[in-house]
Amino acid sequence: MSSSAARVTAVDTYDIRFPTSRELDGSDAMNPDPDYSAAYVVLRTGGDDTADGPEGHGFTFTIGRGNDVQVAAIEALRPHVVGRSVDELCADPGSLARDLTGDSQLRWLGPEKGVMHMAIGAVVNAVWDLAAKRAHKPLWQLLADATPEWLVAQVDFRYIADVLTPEDAIGLLRRGREGSAERTALLKERGFPGYTTSPGWLGYSDEKLTRLARQAVADGFTQIKLKVGADLADDVRRCRVARAVVGPDIRIAIDANQRWNVDDAIEWTRALAEFDPYWIEEPTSPDDILGHAAVRKAVAPVKVATGEHVQNRIVFKQLLQAGAIDVLQIDAARVGGVNENLAILLLAAKFGVPVCPHAGGVGLCELVQHLSMFDYVALAGTTENRVIEYVDHLHDHFLDPVVIGEGRYMAPTLPGFSATMRPESIAEFTFPGGTFWAADLERQRTEQQEQQTQKLQKQQKEQAA
Numbered sequence: 001m002s003s004s005a006a007r008v009t010a011v012d013t014y015d016i017r018f019p020t021s022r023e024l025d026g027s028d029a030m031n032p033d034p035d036y037s038a039a040y041v042v043l044r045t046g047g048d049d050t051a052d053g054p055e056g057h058g059f060t061f062t063i064g065r066g067n068d069v070q071v072a073a074i075e076a077l078r079p080h081v082v083g084r085s086v087d088e089l090c091a092d093p094g095s096l097a098r099d100l101t102g103d104s105q106l107r108w109l110g111p112e113k114g115v116m117h118m119a120i121g122a123v124v125n126a127v128w129d130l131a132a133k134r135a136h137k138p139l140w141q142l143l144a145d146a147t148p149e150w151l152v153a154q155v156d157f158r159y160i161a162d163v164l165t166p167e168d169a170i171g172l173l174r175r176g177r178e179g180s181a182e183r184t185a186l187l188k189e190r191g192f193p194g195y196t197t198s199p200g201w202l203g204y205s206d207e208k209l210t211r212l213a214r215q216a217v218a219d220g221f222t223q224i225k226l227k228v229g230a231d232l233a234d235d236v237r238r239c240r241v242a243r244a245v246v247g248p249d250i251r252i253a254i255d256a257n258q259r260w261n262v263d264d265a266i267e268w269t270r271a272l273a274e275f276d277p278y279w280i281e282e283p284t285s286p287d288d289i290l291g292h293a294a295v296r297k298a299v300a301p302v303k304v305a306t307g308e309h310v311q312n313r314i315v316f317k318q319l320l321q322a323g324a325i326d327v328l329q330i331d332a333a334r335v336g337g338v339n340e341n342l343a344i345l346l347l348a349a350k351f352g353v354p355v356c357p358h359a360g361g362v363g364l365c366e367l368v369q370h371l372s373m374f375d376y377v378a379l380a381g382t383t384e385n386r387v388i389e390y391v392d393h394l395h396d397h398f399l400d401p402v403v404i405g406e407g408r409y410m411a412p413t414l415p416g417f418s419a420t421m422r423p424e425s426i427a428e429f430t431f432p433g434g435t436f437w438a439a440d441l442e443r444q445r446t447e448q449q450e451q452q453t454q455k456l457q458k459q460q461k462e463q464a465a
């Protein structure tokens with residue numbers, strides 16, 4: 001099979017759900033019972049002799065119900081992908097990204113936001129996984145080795161060219177490459193700083209918070225994060241507990257997950273200021289650019305961070321234009337994939353705002369580390385005030401899980417985007433037919449039957465009496 005003949009032969013999708021809500025892992029003020037889920041896509045490739053080529057894996061993250069809707073959105077993109085030349089796709093993933101966002105009918109469902117845009121992100125990221133595998137490089141390195149001109153050709157400047165032109169971007173990337181060889185060596189040796197949210201979920205007891213915060217410091221993390229926003233008295237108590245455990249030198253970020261109106265956000269953050277929070281994350285709606293700007297003005301020197309629910313580069317542009325954020329939080333699987341995240345990293349670099357990615361969920365740490373590492377090596381050029389979120393959930397389900405040492409993400413070495421989930425995990429947690437869910441549904445049915453039988457017996461006894 002000549003590789004030039006290879007084409008995408010199938011776009012396979014999976015609705016994968018993990019029962020995380022049963023442990024209150026991941027609970028916050030807006031999301032009390034998440035079942036961490038992946039709408040997962042595999043691009044299969046092959047040539048005329050039907051030999052299997054490498055696969056591209058991608059996904060978007062959801063928290064349970066609706067993951068089937070997300071999968072259906074990915075399937076709606078299938079006609080754009082099946083039959084395409086693998087060589088052409090990998091040489092220019094941006095061509096597919098533009099075709100997907102430009103679909104003249106599907107575009108009505110956005111444009112460039114929501115379920116359809118997340119589906120595009122999953123497919124585009126799967127292409128980048130395939131491209132990095134074929135180049136025999138981890139994605140961060142493929143990006144860092146690429147020429148500024150090629151990278152800029154991957155970016156859609158539509159709607160952002162008023163603040164970032166292709167010429168600006170070329171300039172930023174050329175400057176970003178100065179000293180990149182030294183930074184690559186440093187990255188391979190020392191990794192990239194992380195921070196941990198594991199101690200701070202809202203459903204955890206003070207005892208568990210204390211134990212996990214102490215553990216985080218012992219593990220080498222220099223920043224932790226607490227969920228806030230459900231009850232002020234609780235938050236004051238939990239922040240006091242956490243500050244007492246970690247001491248004055250460890251940064252404590254707080255995260256309200258969009259719980260507040262603008263005035264509440266200001267009042268509540270001020271009420272927690274005595275515990276020296278480093279940033280307040282998602283104080284209000286991710287769409288409220290001017291609201292974020294008002295909060296930032298009112299709560300300084302507490303920083304304002306947002307981005308995990310920011311739907312596209314255009315909203316990020318406005319957050320930066322409005323001086324609404326101190327910390328920009330990209331998410332690898334919410335916007336339209338690597339191409340759009342390149343645009344967002346370039347916007348952040350232009351405004352000099354540090355990027356501290358959102359991660360956790362399922363597989364988000366695995367993906368987003370590549371983008372931060374590229375940013376460090378070949379764009380922003382520094383790790384100062386930059387940290388990648390880390391949550392120690394569900395990594396075992398991936399073939400190339402993140403490696404954390406001394407509170408830092410070690411650079412991935414395997415080719416690809418670290419997106420490939422273990423086949424046995426897919427078989428177990430596919431909803432509703434995988435082995436875990438099938439057994440779980442059967443158990444629920446049995447329990448319901450037993451309850452009904454007991455109720456009936458009780459009624460019969462009462463009638464007999």
Ligand SMILES: [Mg+2]
Nearest residue numbers: 255281282308
């Ligand atoms: Mg958050």
